[in-house]
Amino acid sequence: MLELKSVHAGYDRTTVLHGVTVSVPDDGVATVLGHNGAGKSTLLRAAMGLLKPRSGSILLNGEDITHLAPHQRVAKGMAYVPQGQQAFPHLTTAENLQLVADGRPDGKEAVAEALDLFPVLRELSGRRAGLLSGGQRQQLALARALITRPKLLLLDEPTEGIQPSVVAEIEETILALTRRGGLSVLLVEQHVGFAMRAAQHYYVLEAGRVTSSGDGGTGAEGTVRAALSV
Numbered sequence: 001m002l003e004l005k006s007v008h009a010g011y012d013r014t015t016v017l018h019g020v021t022v023s024v025p026d027d028g029v030a031t032v033l034g035h036n037g038a039g040k041s042t043l044l045r046a047a048m049g050l051l052k053p054r055s056g057s058i059l060l061n062g063e064d065i066t067h068l069a070p071h072q073r074v075a076k077g078m079a080y081v082p083q084g085q086q087a088f089p090h091l092t093t094a095e096n097l098q099l100v101a102d103g104r105p106d107g108k109e110a111v112a113e114a115l116d117l118f119p120v121l122r123e124l125s126g127r128r129a130g131l132l133s134g135g136q137r138q139q140l141a142l143a144r145a146l147i148t149r150p151k152l153l154l155l156d157e158p159t160e161g162i163q164p165s166v167v168a169e170i171e172e173t174i175l176a177l178t179r180r181g182g183l184s185v186l187l188v189e190q191h192v193g194f195a196m197r198a199a200q201h202y203y204v205l206e207a208g209r210v211t212s213s214g215d216g217g218t219g220a221e222g223t224v225r226a227a228l229s230v
């Protein structure tokens, strides 16, 4: 579905990614793990076109998208949920969803589906987004991304800073989404257990280089923990 091939990227004079190669399977999940500052978010930004690679290429279903702008990647079915995603705080939950749905022929159904996936958002549909908890805001961010009916979702630490009971809920929703098919995910995640349950492939990133990679699944959790020394 998505391939990053020998991508070098960075900011100003700093190179953060030193030749990173990562692939996301069709209808599957690839996860990127690594310590703070390893370059995980940078990798997602490069994948989304928010940061131009200095060299290397990015392919979507075999098509070279290296030079496409982010909105062109969205039109091709990509969606990105950055870390600490904020909704419009003065709009209600429902209005935040409606805003994404407006102008889409299937907008109404897409909002209804998103609310089915996240029942808590249905309960809180009249509440201003600024008053939602961190976990609820993260669910709203995921719901907003899903309204565009993406084929490839880039998720940056969807469970970061969220209390454990809500983490489990978010994990379950992401696992359910990927199991029903039609969606591939590139997941940056610090929770090794969840990352490995969700992923068909894993990549450990250290200082901008892939230092360990392989098939996902809980069987590989020990290898990943050893690679990360956690």
Ligand SMILES: Nc1ncnc2c1ncn2[C@@H]1O[C@H](COP(=O)(O)OP(=O)(O)OP(=O)(O)O)[C@@H](O)[C@H]1O
Binding pocket: 011, 014, 016, 034, 035, 036, 037, 038, 039, 040, 041, 042, 043
């Ligand atoms: N906009 C920026 N300008 C300059 N340097 C940046 C910028 N964003 C990130 N960096 C630097 O790039 C490196 C990689 O950052 P990145 O956010 O990709 O890491 P990460 O693995 O996602 O870390 P974390 O787990 O803490 O989110 C860090 O050294 C960071 O300071």
